[in-house]
Amino acid sequence: MTTTNWRTINVDALDPESSYNFDLSTLTPQLAPVSTSSIQQLGNQVRQQLRSGDAEGALRVALSNPPYGAAAGEGGKDAHLATVVECLQSVKLADVGRVLERVYQGPGGVECLDVLVKYLYKGMAQSTSSTTTNSRPASSQGPGFSQIQARTSVEGGGQAMSVLLSWHEKVIEIAGQGAIIRVMTDRRTV
Amino acid sequence: MAAPEVHLLFHHPIADHSFSGDRSLLAVARDNNVELYKRTGNKFNLKDELKGHDKTVTSVDIAPNSGKIVTCSQDRNAYVWEPSPEGWKPTLVILRINRAATFVRWSPSEGKFAVGSGARVVAICYFEEEDNWWVSKHLKKPIRSTVTTLAWHPNSVLLAAGSTDSHTRVFSSFIKGIDEKPELSVWGERLPFNTVCGEYLNNAGGWVHSCAFSPSGNVLAFTGHDSSVTVVYPSGPEQPPSAIVNISTQLLPFCSLIWNGENEIIAGGYDCEAYRLQGDESGWQLAGSLESKGRASGGVQDESALNMFRQMDLRGKIQNDTQLKTVHQNTISTVRVYEGSGSTLGKCSTSGVDGRVVIWTV
Numbered sequence: 001m002t003t004t005n006w007r008t009i010n011v012d013a014l015d016p017e018s019s020y021n022f023d024l025s026t027l028t029p030q031l032a033p034v035s036t037s038s039i040q041q042l043g044n045q046v047r048q049q050l051r052s053g054d055a056e057g058a059l060r061v062a063l064s065n066p067p068y069g070a071a072a073g074e075g076g077k078d079a080h081l082a083t084v085v086e087c088l089q090s091v092k093l094a095d096v097g098r099v100l101e102r103v104y105q106g107p108g109g110v111e112c113l114d115v116l117v118k119y120l121y122k123g124m125a126q127s128t129s130s131t132t133t134n135s136r137p138a139s140s141q142g143p144g145f146s147q148i149q150a151r152t153s154v155e156g157g158g159q160a161m162s163v164l165l166s167w168h169e170k171v172i173e174i175a176g177q178g179a180i181i182r183v184m185t186d187r188r189t190v
Numbered sequence: 191m192a193a194p195e196v197h198l199l200f201h202h203p204i205a206d207h208s209f210s211g212d213r214s215l216l217a218v219a220r221d222n223n224v225e226l227y228k229r230t231g232n233k234f235n236l237k238d239e240l241k242g243h244d245k246t247v248t249s250v251d252i253a254p255n256s257g258k259i260v261t262c263s264q265d266r267n268a269y270v271w272e273p274s275p276e277g278w279k280p281t282l283v284i285l286r287i288n289r290a291a292t293f294v295r296w297s298p299s300e301g302k303f304a305v306g307s308g309a310r311v312v313a314i315c316y317f318e319e320e321d322n323w324w325v326s327k328h329l330k331k332p333i334r335s336t337v338t339t340l341a342w343h344p345n346s347v348l349l350a351a352g353s354t355d356s357h358t359r360v361f362s363s364f365i366k367g368i369d370e371k372p373e374l375s376v377w378g379e380r381l382p383f384n385t386v387c388g389e390y391l392n393n394a395g396g397w398v399h400s401c402a403f404s405p406s407g408n409v410l411a412f413t414g415h416d417s418s419v420t421v422v423y424p425s426g427p428e429q430p431p432s433a434i435v436n437i438s439t440q441l442l443p444f445c446s447l448i449w450n451g452e453n454e455i456i457a458g459g460y461d462c463e464a465y466r467l468q469g470d471e472s473g474w475q476l477a478g479s480l481e482s483k484g485r486a487s488g489g490v491q492d493e494s495a496l497n498m499f500r501q502m503d504l505r506g507k508i509q510n511d512t513q514l515k516t517v518h519q520n521t522i523s524t525v526r527v528y529e530g531s532g533s534t535l536g537k538c539s540t541s542g543v544d545g546r547v548v549i550w551t552v
Contacts, residue, residue, distance in 0.1 A: 019310075019334060027334055027355050028395050110438045111393075176440025178417035185396040185416040 028187045031069030036076045039067050043083040050090050056099045059087040063103070063112040063119075068188040077190055081126065084119045085160065088167055096170045104174050113175040117183045118190045120168050127160045194481075194517055195549040197234050199227065205247060206524050207541040211254035213528065216547065219247040224261050226278075234547075242269055242280050249294045251303070260303050262291035268305050268315070270324055283324040285313045293339055299346035301368050306337030312351050314363040314383075329361050329384050339400045343407045347372040347381060350410055352398030358412040358420075360388040376408050378427040387427070392420045393436050399459070400446045405533040411455055413444040419457060423471050433471045441465070441476075446525040450535035450552055456480065458522030458540050462514055464550065480550050481517060520544035 012020035042065055049058035062084050070076035091099055103112050171179065205219040216227040216234050222243050227234035243263035250261045259278070262268040266287055269280040285291060289308030296303045302316040305326070310333045313326035335355035342349055343360075347369050352358045362381035364372070377387040388410070392398075396416030403410055410422045418438045425432035442460035450456055450466075454477075458464035464480040513519065520543035528549050529536040541547045 022334060024334065024355075027357065027391075029391060029393075114394075114438070177442055178438060178440045181415065181417045181443055182394050182396070182438065185414075186394040188394070 031188060033069045034067040034076065036070070036079070039070065039076045039079050042067075043079060046083050046087065050087065055087060055091045055095075056102055059084075059091070059099065059116075060103055060106065060112060062087050063115045064108060066115045066118070066188075066190050068190065078126075081119055081122055081190070084116070085123055085163075089160075089163055093166060096167060097173070100170050100174050110175065113171055114179050114182050114186070115190065117168070117171055117175070117179045118186070120164050120171070121183060122190055123164045124161060127164070192551040194551070195232075196517055197547045197549075198545060199225075199234065199547060200545045202545050203520075203543040204523065204541040204545055204547065206249045206251075207539065207547055208250050208252045208259075208526065209528060209539065210252045210257060215252065217250045217252055217259055218541070218547065219250045219261070221246060222263070223247065224250050224259070238278065240269075240271055240278055240280070243267065245290070248290065248292050251295050253296045253300045256300050258296075258300075260294050260296060262294040262305050264290035266291060266307075268294060268313075268324075281324060283315050283326065285315070285326050286328070287311060287313060289336070292337060295340050295342060297342050297346040297349075297363075298344055299369070301346070302363070302365065304340050304342070304349055304351075304363065306340050306351060308336040310335060310337070310353075312337055312340065312349065312361070312363075314349075314365065316365055316368050327363075327365065327383065329363065331384065332386065332389070333359070335397075338398055339412075341400075341402045341410075343375075343377070343403050344405070345372045345375070345407060348375075348377055348387060348403075348407070350401045350403060350412070352401040352412050352414075354397040356391055356395045356397050356414060358390050358398050358401050358410070359386055360410065361386060376424045376426055388422070388424060388431070390420065390422050390431075390434065392416060392418055393438075394418065396443070399443060400457075402447055402449055402455075404449045404452050406452060409449075409452065411447060411449065413447050413457060413459075415443045417441060417443045419444065419447065419455065419467055419474070421455075421469070421474055435469065435471070435474050437467060437469075437474045437476065439465075439476055445521060445523050446540075448525050448527055448535070448538060450530075450538075451533055456525060456535075456538055456552065458518075458525045458542075460521050462516045462518045462520055462522060462542070462544075464522060464525060464538075464540055480552070517548055518542045518544055518546055 012018040046058045046062045067076055067080050103109055208217045214229045218225045224240040224247055226238040228237040243265050245263050245265035247261055247263045252259050259271040268283040268285055271278040271280050287307040287309040291305050291307045293306035305313040312329040315324050315326040318325045333353055335353050337351050337353050339352040347364050349361050349363045362385040364381050364383050392414050394416035396414035398412050398414045401412035413419045418436055421435045422431050423433040444457040444459035447455050447457035453470055455467040466477040467474055468477040522540045522542040524541050526539050528539040535552050537549055537551050539549045
């Protein structure tokens with residue numbers, strides 16, 4: 001007779017009422033799939049606007065079309081993050097408040113700033129993780145080379161971080177703590 | 191605008207509060223018990239305690255006409271308390287739930303009440319004359335998570351339920367023999383038990399803290415943990431709503447909201463302050479705080495030089511920074527109608543984590 005370890009049975013799977021047998025994603029808003037090519041297309045459009053000096057318009061376009069349902073996994077989402085960060089870096093620090101104020105007043109402004117906060121947090125998460133991954137293999141190489149590489153990557157990350165932090169400060173001044181709460185609550189991730 | 195009437199009952203969170211119909215009695219849920227306060231002059235004095243639950247009481251409601259009190263608790267039970275010569279007499283309600291009861295409200299007809307629970311059901315409870323017993327019927331589908339809040343439609347048949355699956359749903363709780371056939375409304379015509387008349391989600395998908403029908407019952411508002419208030423204007427049975435207005439605020443989330451007329455909502459929450467929202471089908475916006483700003487600065491008492499130096503001398507600091515400038519010193523958990531005639535609100539009451547019950551003139 002076979003012995004069954006009763007304790008390892010997943011009882012939730014046997015209960016038809018259990019949420020284990022229910023696809024919870026059907027409760028969240030349906031996200032339209034976005035192809036990688038359309039993300040790249042959008043990126044190009046934004047970059048074109050940046051080159052023509054319209055940073056505010058570029059930011060608005062980038063933030064109004066976040067690829068929530070990016071089909072190609074996180075790769076497409078990362079590409080859009082790079083686009084947004086490019087917009088952020090192209091605005092002079094002194095102009096940040098003014099640009100944000102105008103985006104906020106514009107149509108769908110609240111939503112735009114919520115999306116921006118999402119990208120700020122994603123950017124912060126990435127710049128820290130990229131420095132750690134970069135410095136790890138470097139330490140196994142020759143001492144002189146690794147130090148230089150580690151330092152440059154940390155400085156690069158630090159600079160990106162300072163841009164993100166100063167934007168964060170200004171966004172929260174305008175959109176309030178509500179924006180942070182919404183980003184934490186929202187199931188549509190960037 | 192008259193100054194709010196502040197009652198600091200104790201230094202302990204108030205889960206829920208309810209006033210009796212004549213507003214002389216105040217029931218407050220505190221830990222495992224419900225405390226009853228009687229108004230004498232300008233003060234509320236502790237008069238009685240309802241003991242019976244053995245876990246935190248989550249909600250309490252006094253029926254305005256019959257005076258019966260219903261309480262529910264995390265111990266999965268609900269009691270109906272009736273006054274008798276020997277004090278308050280509890281009757282156990284057969285809820286048949288296996289998780290905590292989270293929220294309870296009498297229907298406007300007072301013939302039944304609804305209990306929300308963590309067991310993903312809403313128990314509609316009514317009195318069975320034959321057995322002398324409160325029994326329940328479950329609204330089950332399609333709730334997928336804990337029901338955090340409930341609101342009755344004025345016709346006592348429709349019930350809105352907000353849940354942590356971030357949906358607010360409108361159900362029919364029609365029970366034969368108890369309810370009269372409801373009139374045709376925008377929510378539907380034929381309404382057998384558990385008909386889902388509407389199912390709404392806010393933009394960010396935040397779990398729902400509170401919901402409420404407008405005085406006419408034709409508009410539904412709900413607020414969630416995404417710091418937004420959503421107002422739904424249904425257009426008719428089986429049809430998509432004519433407008434869903436979402437107001438994303440700059441504030442921390444609201445925990446509770448009520449209507450004042452058809453064009454104003456009063457909401458309070460984690461900002462420790464009650465706010466007004468105003469608007470109509472074409473748009474809504476935040477219209478400021480219920481607290482008049484002049485009074486709010488009363489938190490910072492006299493700013494005389496003498497006082498400033500005395501503070502510096504005594505405490506080594508210039509200002510007393512442990513007090514909030516708001517009347518409530520912590521999250522507002524419940525906003526309720528205190529006084530109002532049908533469509534407009536005269537006064538509302540709030541209670542919160544700071545142990546205060548405040549009555550506001552709207």
